[in-house]
Amino acid sequence: QDSSITIATVNNGDMIRMQGYTDEFTAETGIGVEWVTLEENVLRQRVTTDITTKGGQFDIMTIGMYETPIWGANGWLVPLDDLSAEYDADDILPAMAGGLSHDGTLYAAPFYGESSMIMYRTDLMEAAGLEMPESPTWEFVREAAIAMTDKDNEIYGVCLRGKAGWGENMAFLTAMSNSFGGRWFDEDWRPQFDTDAWSETLNFYIDLMNEAGPPGASNNGFNENLSLFQQGKCGMWIDATVAASFVTNPEESSVADSVGFALAPNTGLGRNANWLWAWALGIPAGTDQEAEAKQFIEWATSKDYIQLVAENEGWANVPPGARSSLYETPEYQEVPFAEMTLQSILTADPLNPAVDPVPYVGVQFAAIPEFAGIATQVGQEFSAALAGQTSPEEALENAQAIASEEMEAAGY
Amino acid sequence: MGQITLEKVTKSFGEVEVIPPLDLTIEDGEFCVFVGPSGCGKSTLLRLIAGLEDITSGAVRIDGQDASDTPPAKRGLAMVFQSYALYPHMSVRKNIAFPMRMAGIPAEEQTRRIDAAAKALNLTDYLDRRPGQLSGGQRQRVAIGRAIVREPAAFLFDEPLSNLDAALRVGMRLEISELHERLKTTMIYVTHDQVEAMTMADKIVVLRAGRIEQVGSPLELYRAPRNLFVAGFIGSPRMNLIEGGVAQQNGAHTLGIRPEHIDVVADGPWQGTVGVAEHLGSDTFLHVHDTGLAEILTVRATGDIELRHGDRVNLAPREDQLHRFGPDGLRIA
Amino acid sequence: MGQITLEKVTKSFGEVEVIPPLDLTIEDGEFCVFVGPSGCGKSTLLRLIAGLEDITSGAVRIDGQDASDTPPAKRGLAMVFQSYALYPHMSVRKNIAFPMRMAGIPAEEQTRRIDAAAKALNLTDYLDRRPGQLSGGQRQRVAIGRAIVREPAAFLFDEPLSNLDAALRVGMRLEISELHERLKTTMIYVTHDQVEAMTMADKIVVLRAGRIEQVGSPLELYRAPRNLFVAGFIGSPRMNLIEGGVAQQNGAHTLGIRPEHIDVVADGPWQGTVGVAEHLGSDTFLHVHDTGLAEILTVRATGDIELRHGDRVNLAPREDQLHRFGPDGLRIA
Amino acid sequence: MARAVKSQRKVLNTGLAWTIGLVIFFPILWTILTSFKTEAEAIASPPIFLNFSWTLENYAVVQERSDYMRFLINSVIIAGGSTVLGVIVAVPAAWSMAFVPSARTKDILLWMLSTKMLPAVGVLYPIYLLFIRLGILDSRVGLVIVVMLINLPIIVWMLYTYFREIPGEILEAARMDGAGLREEILYVLTPMAVPGIASTLLLNFILAWNEAFWTLNLTAAKAAPLTAFIASYSSPEGLFYAKLSAASTMAIAPILILGWFSQKQLVRGLTFGAVK
Amino acid sequence: MATQHSRSAARLMMTPAVVLLLGWMLVPLLMTLWFSFRRYLPLRGGDLGWAGFDNYVRFVTSSAFWPSVQTTLILVGGVLAITIALGVLLALLLDQPMWGQGVVRILVIAPFFVMPTVSALVWKNMFMDPVNGLLAHLWRFFGAEPVAWLTDVPLASIVLIVSWQWLPFATLILLTAVQSLDSEQLEAAEMDGARPLSRFAHIILPHLGRAITIVVLIQTIFLLSIFAEIFVTTGGAFGTRTLTYLIFQRVLESQNVGLGSAGGVYAIILANIVAIFLMRIVGKNLDR
Ligand SMILES: Nc1ncnc2c1ncn2[C@@H]1O[C@H](COP(=O)(O)OP(=O)(O)OP(=O)(O)O)[C@@H](O)[C@H]1O
Numbered sequence A: 001q002d003s004s005i006t007i008a009t010v011n012n013g014d015m016i017r018m019q020g021y022t023d024e025f026t027a028e029t030g031i032g033v034e035w036v037t038l039e040e041n042v043l044r045q046r047v048t049t050d051i052t053t054k055g056g057q058f059d060i061m062t063i064g065m066y067e068t069p070i071w072g073a074n075g076w077l078v079p080l081d082d083l084s085a086e087y088d089a090d091d092i093l094p095a096m097a098g099g100l101s102h103d104g105t106l107y108a109a110p111f112y113g114e115s116s117m118i119m120y121r122t123d124l125m126e127a128a129g130l131e132m133p134e135s136p137t138w139e140f141v142r143e144a145a146i147a148m149t150d151k152d153n154e155i156y157g158v159c160l161r162g163k164a165g166w167g168e169n170m171a172f173l174t175a176m177s178n179s180f181g182g183r184w185f186d187e188d189w190r191p192q193f194d195t196d197a198w199s200e201t202l203n204f205y206i207d208l209m210n211e212a213g214p215p216g217a218s219n220n221g222f223n224e225n226l227s228l229f230q231q232g233k234c235g236m237w238i239d240a241t242v243a244a245s246f247v248t249n250p251e252e253s254s255v256a257d258s259v260g261f262a263l264a265p266n267t268g269l270g271r272n273a274n275w276l277w278a279w280a281l282g283i284p285a286g287t288d289q290e291a292e293a294k295q296f297i298e299w300a301t302s303k304d305y306i307q308l309v310a311e312n313e314g315w316a317n318v319p320p321g322a323r324s325s326l327y328e329t330p331e332y333q334e335v336p337f338a339e340m341t342l343q344s345i346l347t348a349d350p351l352n353p354a355v356d357p358v359p360y361v362g363v364q365f366a367a368i369p370e371f372a373g374i375a376t377q378v379g380q381e382f383s384a385a386l387a388g389q390t391s392p393e394e395a396l397e398n399a400q401a402i403a404s405e406e407m408e409a410a411g412y
Numbered sequence B, C: 001m002g003q004i005t006l007e008k009v010t011k012s013f014g015e016v017e018v019i020p021p022l023d024l025t026i027e028d029g030e031f032c033v034f035v036g037p038s039g040c041g042k043s044t045l046l047r048l049i050a051g052l053e054d055i056t057s058g059a060v061r062i063d064g065q066d067a068s069d070t071p072p073a074k075r076g077l078a079m080v081f082q083s084y085a086l087y088p089h090m091s092v093r094k095n096i097a098f099p100m101r102m103a104g105i106p107a108e109e110q111t112r113r114i115d116a117a118a119k120a121l122n123l124t125d126y127l128d129r130r131p132g133q134l135s136g137g138q139r140q141r142v143a144i145g146r147a148i149v150r151e152p153a154a155f156l157f158d159e160p161l162s163n164l165d166a167a168l169r170v171g172m173r174l175e176i177s178e179l180h181e182r183l184k185t186t187m188i189y190v191t192h193d194q195v196e197a198m199t200m201a202d203k204i205v206v207l208r209a210g211r212i213e214q215v216g217s218p219l220e221l222y223r224a225p226r227n228l229f230v231a232g233f234i235g236s237p238r239m240n241l242i243e244g245g246v247a248q249q250n251g252a253h254t255l256g257i258r259p260e261h262i263d264v265v266a267d268g269p270w271q272g273t274v275g276v277a278e279h280l281g282s283d284t285f286l287h288v289h290d291t292g293l294a295e296i297l298t299v300r301a302t303g304d305i306e307l308r309h310g311d312r313v314n315l316a317p318r319e320d321q322l323h324r325f326g327p328d329g330l331r332i333a
Numbered sequence D: 001m002a003r004a005v006k007s008q009r010k011v012l013n014t015g016l017a018w019t020i021g022l023v024i025f026f027p028i029l030w031t032i033l034t035s036f037k038t039e040a041e042a043i044a045s046p047p048i049f050l051n052f053s054w055t056l057e058n059y060a061v062v063q064e065r066s067d068y069m070r071f072l073i074n075s076v077i078i079a080g081g082s083t084v085l086g087v088i089v090a091v092p093a094a095w096s097m098a099f100v101p102s103a104r105t106k107d108i109l110l111w112m113l114s115t116k117m118l119p120a121v122g123v124l125y126p127i128y129l130l131f132i133r134l135g136i137l138d139s140r141v142g143l144v145i146v147v148m149l150i151n152l153p154i155i156v157w158m159l160y161t162y163f164r165e166i167p168g169e170i171l172e173a174a175r176m177d178g179a180g181l182r183e184e185i186l187y188v189l190t191p192m193a194v195p196g197i198a199s200t201l202l203l204n205f206i207l208a209w210n211e212a213f214w215t216l217n218l219t220a221a222k223a224a225p226l227t228a229f230i231a232s233y234s235s236p237e238g239l240f241y242a243k244l245s246a247a248s249t250m251a252i253a254p255i256l257i258l259g260w261f262s263q264k265q266l267v268r269g270l271t272f273g274a275v276k
Numbered sequence E: 001m002a003t004q005h006s007r008s009a010a011r012l013m014m015t016p017a018v019v020l021l022l023g024w025m026l027v028p029l030l031m032t033l034w035f036s037f038r039r040y041l042p043l044r045g046g047d048l049g050w051a052g053f054d055n056y057v058r059f060v061t062s063s064a065f066w067p068s069v070q071t072t073l074i075l076v077g078g079v080l081a082i083t084i085a086l087g088v089l090l091a092l093l094l095d096q097p098m099w100g101q102g103v104v105r106i107l108v109i110a111p112f113f114v115m116p117t118v119s120a121l122v123w124k125n126m127f128m129d130p131v132n133g134l135l136a137h138l139w140r141f142f143g144a145e146p147v148a149w150l151t152d153v154p155l156a157s158i159v160l161i162v163s164w165q166w167l168p169f170a171t172l173i174l175l176t177a178v179q180s181l182d183s184e185q186l187e188a189a190e191m192d193g194a195r196p197l198s199r200f201a202h203i204i205l206p207h208l209g210r211a212i213t214i215v216v217l218i219q220t221i222f223l224l225s226i227f228a229e230i231f232v233t234t235g236g237a238f239g240t241r242t243l244t245y246l247i248f249q250r251v252l253e254s255q256n257v258g259l260g261s262a263g264g265v266y267a268i269i270l271a272n273i274v275a276i277f278l279m280r281i282v283g284k285n286l287d288r
């Protein structure tokens, strides 16, 4: 092989799967690939350190919707505006392309995209004598959750994220507050945790979890909830659409054949509590392997790659949420969660996430450099409130203080 | 009170019998010294008496009471260890107070006894020092002080002077002897030092491989060693042992004569060449070769004798000081 | 060749002057012993000669050459340490070979010298053992062997026997004396043991607080100590020192008489009560109280004398053995 | 030389010690056991101890996902290299402190130790920038140096306490025997300190092996050791206990085995002069 | 021992170690000091100019600062207390005659070899998980409500995990110290009438003083920089944010290097306060 590129990537299932197909890429192009696989948070720190210091460790970085616009604006990423015709960049779902662009230029190609939705146990729902509407309200969710809960048998009506982190509980809570009419900042960048909308959001969330959530929920993130749901311990779970393929996989899930899907809940204000996220591949500016890196990105996010995975592992396992054409593929339409995934993605709008106007881009985050730091600390406050260590009011007060302090320091 | 009796005491470590059945009585107030070559069981015997080791069979009696199963603390004995075993983190005062503290003796009484002991042992100025800041002799005294305040029935000493230098040893030896004079408490004292044994003991017990070879006063042992082992062991420099013709003429298998009982004379029965002559001023030790009696004959001459390496000498043994031993090594009476 | 001269040598550790200016010559082939109380600077002096410490001022000459700045390895001296300082990870053979290896002596020559030394020191059977597997005396010999093979200009010994037990010490003392007889190499020997000093030395240097109190042959020191310090230091048991009336009658401020020069007689000029009587068999040491002369008068009687604690004795000093000292502590000739 | 212990006492001791030992060891044992289970068995309720179908599949999966050998080799090189280099630098320093002590020796020793108190995260950016400048990011050389520097104070201290137990007379004897400084250290000091040096090597090998901050942050693909390997398992999608266990077992097995085989030396070295 | 020659040789031979460590200390320290006075925000393009003491003021006035100092001290103190208390007991136990002493020692020593990340992962997922964790199973087996360890008692849980890792170290050092106790001293105490508890309090514990100091010193150095255990388990939530972790959040999560550097300087100051305090004791104990 003539050359070799180094790719930093996150350790989730689709990415790991892609590593398995690297040999095909190498065989095709003669370009070797070195993988650096890291857990999401570690990955984010590693690549951020590297890109800000121009360390040049990686030729491709796996980044998300949060980083891409910021980095793109700083000129740290190679613009992906010259991708080949057969790659068909226009096929990328507009919501995804929008979130991964700055000033209309695409800076990272989505490998897969996700929104969030309700996954629920049809059998439990039936037993409770309820029927899940296509687009339920939070009130319904609460009612159903309480009805399904059977703590003696370790069945909890609803599993929600509680673990602190801007990509963990704050992703969920921000999306939820959107549906309650809340937002992170008003047009003057003033934090909004002192508003009624946030107060309602947090109180509703905590009450719901106390009544119908699993124990220790404040430490549950995506993984913990996934495994609870797979073990049949959750009635409903509102989380990333990618989870659908895991909970419906009979090899991993004990409830694979009784899972239903619905849009994330709302309060009738016109916004659903769903987010929008993509894991995308970007090229740091200054790499001396730019051409090779582009080649890889075109391969990994192409229609052909989807085809390749579909052939080998079945349609349910292809990376979802990135391309419109996937949802037009008849075979894929057979997949039970395909339709609901697409709908969820389509209802999220990064530019107008909340009921009221906002000065930032992003559904469950605000694409500004300070956000991750603030949101993680706020997330810790909310997580503590969920654990019962502080009251929701205190938590909101602290959150407001933290956010104001940081925003002021950052010069907004 | 402090009469200690061992009755058919044995001790085995696993398979190895270190002490074969052994009987011994130490009278109240006696100063009894255990001597013997290294590994003969001196320390073991002492520790059996102290209760620091369990006896395998037999009985240890203290003042007639069977103490075989009494724990060490209850036997009313005090021990002074070879390493002194002072508590390094406590001041001298605390060290001495420790046994009384453990016994719950009231504070004033403690102070009284400590002061008395310190005075007796010349330690008054050092009461607030740590053992690490004391010289060897002073540490020794602290260890004794710690033993005294308990007013024990008997003192057990395990080679207490062997860590001291020669000069200090002489001083401490006298101090312990005087202590015994004063307290009249039973003392059992382990040493491998000739001079200590001879000068301090009322009674010496010579041990070999756990067996008692001879028990007696120092002079009994010096004058009439029961066998060759004791003969060789007691007295310094060692007794000269002569085999062969001369011995037979004297009706013995082995003939013993101490260096101090051979005189350098103008004309004597034995002749030889001086090897090394050690002039101490007060005495002269001659190592005489080529006597035809033994490889080297050691002779002690009082005062300073002008003899050098290579000189020929005539020697005369004092006939009344000859020791005769049979082929079995036992003294011929 | 090995004449060693110290010229106005001083040594200070920081502020403390341990050796004030000191002059001393040790002749080639001489056996010179340094004695003195602990901390008087014996070891320091030896280490200055060895080059293990820098002298503060003055000069060390070896065979007339100024060696003050020569590193220890280059001075051509060999040292035997108190702890022997054998290399524990090397066999006896390697230990002995080490200095030759450092000097780059060819292998056959090394072997030859090792074998010779081993033979001389009775070590042939132990050449392949490690020091840890040897007894104290054997280790001592290895240390000497290591020193011999270098064929040094002089040997330096720092209390080489103090770690051995009494019996072994006597043997090793003889061996070192014989070695000196044989090699005729200069030897400087530090000890605090009376007997070693007296028996081994050609010349004794008595030190006190870094100063030389007297230099002379053992018997010179024994017979005519220059001052009270030397008088008290040389001889064992110590010389009795008497002040007051009796001393004045003899024309002295202090009168000295050695224990072995006082006789127990039926009727003598001095009387006293026996305190402790130490019966060694060969000798008896009497510690006599209440003589009105000194607190305790020590008396050595040859042989065994039947005297006990509390007995009254009459004593007679040998008039020709009295030592007279003036008020400044110096001997009155 | 205590009295013969009553065997009843010994039984009690044995029982107690084994119980405690097993409790302490249990998390590791459980991890190893879990690594041979299927995912379903791993989270079975109630938990299964031994009667499960032993499988090596998790190891296969982990190996397929990440090339274990590459990480292992990097770990060995970084831990080994930094330790050996550290000892080479530390021996002369420890010699000086132990045998030519000055008034400041203890201060220097404690100062060295205090350099370990610098919070690593606080200096990540400076060091990262420095590494970029020097071009040693993601290189074994760079990591060997950093890890060596991190452990150097500990190495110096350990060697120092070891050397202090060696009587100075022996080195003086060597000097009298004509050895120069080099020979003194090479032929006398070092061989005598072999047990000490061995345990120093061991302890620092372990510390270096487990060093997770710099080895993770200064490497990418080429020099990444096992700490980076395990970082990719901390939270995959779904809780794959069995695979996590397999990866954990693979990460700790080499050092665990090394540690067990050499625990005697290690224990001797772990005193830091605590025993005088 | 010391001649002029050997003293200069000593100085020379100290040099590499001292220079290396000095460099390792000074270069990052100076850079950190420099950054701490700058508005250094990597995501906003890097160094944005002089900040004066802003970063310092902001770091201490932030509501997270004092709690994090407190958490740090509790964590370090808690782990020290547990490892030393249990370490002493375990050392005494292991010193007793028993069957299979070697194997028990191996079992006890094992956690020391486990990487912090691995041990945190294992504890978190396989033991402390309130649903699938083994401890939850155990609690349920005894009919108790499982504890959500990392939520309900987060700091204690982390102390437990870290103590588990460091107990072997403390035990081993203390064990060698116990073994070095002169048995004659214990026998003397026995003759003096001291019962086992008194012997422990008056003889053994004082003898262990030096070893305990060294355990405290070395462990403190490592404990002050505990990171992986927190990162993996709680991510700093629920009051488990130590000073180190707070700095980590400032530098890597908020990407504010200036602020983080100021925090680093504070951490160095704190570490040095602890160190001076420790070294006072250690220095005294080392001289003994
Ligand atoms: N705890 C033990 N286990 C096994 N053997 C022992 C034990 N203690 C002593 N021995 C053995 O018992 C014998 C007597 O030992 P002891 O210590 O009593 O001798 P000793 O006369 O005091 O010697 P030394 O003069 O060297 O002190 C020796 O052979 C020794 O090896």
Ligand SMILES: Nc1ncnc2c1ncn2[C@@H]1O[C@H](COP(=O)(O)OP(=O)(O)OP(=O)(O)O)[C@@H](O)[C@H]1O
Binding pocket: C013, C018, C036, C037, C038, C039, C040, C041, C042, C043, C044, C045, C192, E001
């Ligand atoms: N390195 C040193 N630093 C400071 N003082 C020292 C040093 N070495 C020795 N001394 C001091 O120098 C004096 C002489 O010591 P030296 O060791 O020469 O005595 P010594 O006559 O050999 O004593 P001993 O018979 O106890 O061996 C002592 O007071 C000692 O404390």
Ligand SMILES: [Mg+2]
Binding pocket: B042, B043, B044
């Ligand atoms: Mg003994």
Ligand SMILES: [Mg+2]
Binding pocket: C042, C043, C044
């Ligand atoms: Mg000396």
